[in-house]
Amino acid sequence: MTNSRLRKYTENLLQHADVVIDGDRPWDIQVKNKNLYRRVFMQGSLGFGEAYMDGWWDSESLDELISRLVKAQLDDRFKSIALMMTTLKAKLFNRQSAKRAYQVGEKHYDIGNDLYANMLDSKMIYSCGYWKEAQTLDEAQRDKLELTCKKLHLEKGQRVLDIGCGWGGSARYMAENYGVEVVGITISSEQAALAKENCRHLPIEILVKDYREMQGCFDRIVSIGMFEHVGYKNYRTYFKTIEKLLQDDGLFLLHTIGTNSPSEHTDPWIDRYIFPNGMLPSAQQVSSAFEDYFILEDWHNFGPDYDKTLLSWHKNFNNAWPEIKENYDDRFRRMWSYYLLASAGSFRARKNQLWQIVLSKQGLTDGYHFPR
Template sequence: MSNREIFENIFNEADVKINGDRPWDIVVHDDKVFDQIMLQGSIAFGEGYMDGLWDCERIDELLNRLLKINVEEKVGALNKIKVGLSKIKSFVNPQSIAKVKQDVPFHYDLGNDLFELMLDDRMAYTCAYWKDASNLNEAQEAKLDLICRKLNLQPGMRLLDIGCGWSSFMNYAAEKYGVICDGLTLSVEQQQLGQKMANDNNLPVNVILQDYREFKPEQAYDRVVSIGMIEHVGPSNYDDFFKCASSFLVDNGVFLLHTIGSPHSQHSVDPWINKYIFPNGVVPSMARLGSSIEGLLNIEDIHNFGPDYDKTLVAWEANFEKNWDKISSQYSEKFYRMWRFYLLSCAGAFRSRDLSLWQIALTKIGAELPVYVRAS
């Protein structure tokens, strides 16, 4: 049986046709892609799209269908490759301070123009909250406000944002709730634009270019948040991350963690994502997070709204497509295909529930239960 025939049988189980005419069917231009996938696993699947070996109108739905049938388990070679990589990475710390100072700019310093055209008006690059929203701007503001309400922010409070991005949350919290904010990032592009947006609106926001492990605040903060950053921390550093977050927080404060979540404990992300999008990123499992939280912090609330990330990624991809002609001269056609595959394949992962989105509210052990809004 040829490799093409093997994949035809697998795809049939997912109701995906090779060279079919439905939006989620895969159109193959060169059969060598099947040989490459058998040898190299999922990285060859993504690279095959980047190289124009196959096309698909709805990559998000294609990935949703393939993930639901556990496609990697059905191709034994892929699983062996993944296990081997995980074992290698488990003996090193790929998220050391020196390493993350290289890896974070790899993605976030691609160019503010790209992200400004893709994201909402406030430049929030994390999952939006679509419960009562009809567009991306509304959904991102709803997410920011949900976090503010869970933290029970009050005027004059001091807040630290670990991994603050373009300061979207801090700017919102300072503007709407009157809090004073410091934020940490390792991206020069984020630091410069985030600070400019805060300064333009005369907000008490300070964006600091520093790793959380090197940060030494003069005093503790009333509230601490980390929104979409722990995916860069890695299991080897979870203990240090939560110890740092706890040390930054006053005794009766609240720490809110917003993170993508995996149903499986792992040491690496998908090889294609690792190579092209988020080097050395790791999506945490609840077991791994819980182990590092144990004995240090109380879990007050857990809120899962993973399906909202599907909608967020689809909205980002729509903005990317709509505005591509404005930036296409600065990027290659291969970059265009890479970015499209990134956004839509991730949407498919959330749609299939292969990934989740968690907001976890935490307090110090022994602290009085604070007043804040639980999941809604």
Template sequence: MQNQYKKIIEDLLASAGIRINGNKNWDIRVFNERFYRRILRDGSMGLGESYMEGWWDCPRLDEFIHRIFEADLEKKIKNSFSIKWQILKARLFNMQSIKKARKSISRHYDIGNKLFREMLDPLMIYSCGYWQETNDLARAQEHKLELICQKLQLKPGQKVLDIGCGWGGFPYYAAKNYDVKVVGITISKEQQKIALERCEGLPVEIRLQDYREVNEEFDRIVSIGMLEHVGHKNHSSFMKTINHNLRNDGICLLHFIGGNETRYTTDAWINKYIFPQGLIPSITQIGQSLEKNMVLQDLHNFGLYYDKTLMAWHENFQRAWPRLKETYNNFFYKMWEFYLCSSAAAFRSQKLNLWQLVITKREFPHIYQSVRPQNLSIKDFING
């Protein structure tokens, strides 16, 4: 029976140009013969967990997974009962209540600021960079922040809400360069700690607060890499919150990962180890949540830049591992490597997108002018 499992997996991988124990960078080396049955039984969960446990390895993990995505191999392996139960749970229950959201965010973002300091750019921006005319991660993140500021049409004295402000990168940049007042909210205590330090002396307030608890008026609202944590049952309430807190002539920008298909749960491995209860929304789900709440003014997709961002994080993570291994074990290393490389592969094959949406209330009195690279002037303040 073991040979039968092996033959099935060999044939599947061969259709993607992958050989077991081959000599290409994307070929895998299998060290445990139970690997084949586990993949057939557990799908992506089995693939990720067996990698973490050292059952197999690959010189270029990102290329291996990219080829799997390109060949649509994941669709050729039927979902297990546990995955179907996850889908059913996601449809029946609200997996992102305020209490559950705080617990899920803590599982990822409160694992230690040392890891994220080493992996990210100096401003600790944990979202897709904008790599126009640069190969430097820090500059790519500056470009992204400047692009957002220009799309928001920031003006001195405006009051801005940053939903899911992370470690304070956007509040710092916007307040320093555009003379605006920023309220940043996060439900991660570790993020709040760094954000407060970063923005000291600037007109910035960093609150430990859920977006559903905000009740005040803002000229501009921004959310960078937050919508993936909202959950499909809360998309409409998220948009209603924006509508309620945004001035009639205000502008909101949403920067988030989007999927090509409507789903009600995330990948089983990602859900268990990386982003519990997260969900990558489709354009259909976001469109439905906008109905009766907001008006879509602009949509910009630069998902291929996320591949480059993730591989830059992966390079930083590997370089920093001699320092990080004092805090994290080898099991964590394999888990984090699988997360970064599989995510990069998903964007490379355009299974995932990076969308920036500009939305307004119906009362918005102007014609919105879209901002694109040809009229983007990057401010250069971090490096002097």
């Protein structure tokens, strides 16, 4: 099929999303290379994302463009060989095995603390903020941490395990504001080094460990923005591990991105460039994995708040680019912008959700009283 015929076919598809090629609205797509259509038809979302990185197309409002494409389900119309290979690998291998656990740390979290320090809030919280009353990113992350602590019913002297502790922001908040002792674990050596510095002189221990390597007993366990790296073949192992580490009267809070239907893989572009071996769980996959181990106390969805969080990160990233660009090239800039804005569009279209789930081992005698 010629480029002109491929363009015509693409134009007809884009009508369902009210998107025009070379149109004058912010969400319209500006095509810079006529070979874009063939690349997308051959490679699907991987080719679409790589073409943006290569400067083959642009959009003034990339986040709104992606939101419209997702709402019109056009992302499902391009099933590429890359997607089939990603699906096959997920079926044949345990892509989130203990041996592979540290790959995402090296690929994503170790790329530079300067990037994250400039992009995130002052506490360096790399997960969805809570925007119910917040006006700024700092307020949204503070409110999210406060909401998390209240849901955990934290009390002074408790011992808390923070699985996926990042740069130590959540551990520090819990220790400073609730007087608890925290053990934080991460699979990123760069995160651990900065987390130790951020948590000096507090009752906090930071370890470079996979969750499957942990031993001990904790009054509370929290996992914020880490479950996306666990993988469906390990969900039962994950919850079984949590159950063994948690006191009988303890609480566990899981904060994770979720998706609307079960899957076994992630988007090929995300897998190659952002989160290798990652995948988003469905509600069914999560609930079936913790059955027999836990009682569900609370399930809270504030997915639309991730749209605002991602746009705040992108604004900070753009503002900081002149300061950090010596450590990265322009292709990285376009890649990172695509990651943040495409993710924002996906949450805006409600394809992705953000869940906070509270679980207990035996059920609270007087019931669970939850804040919002």
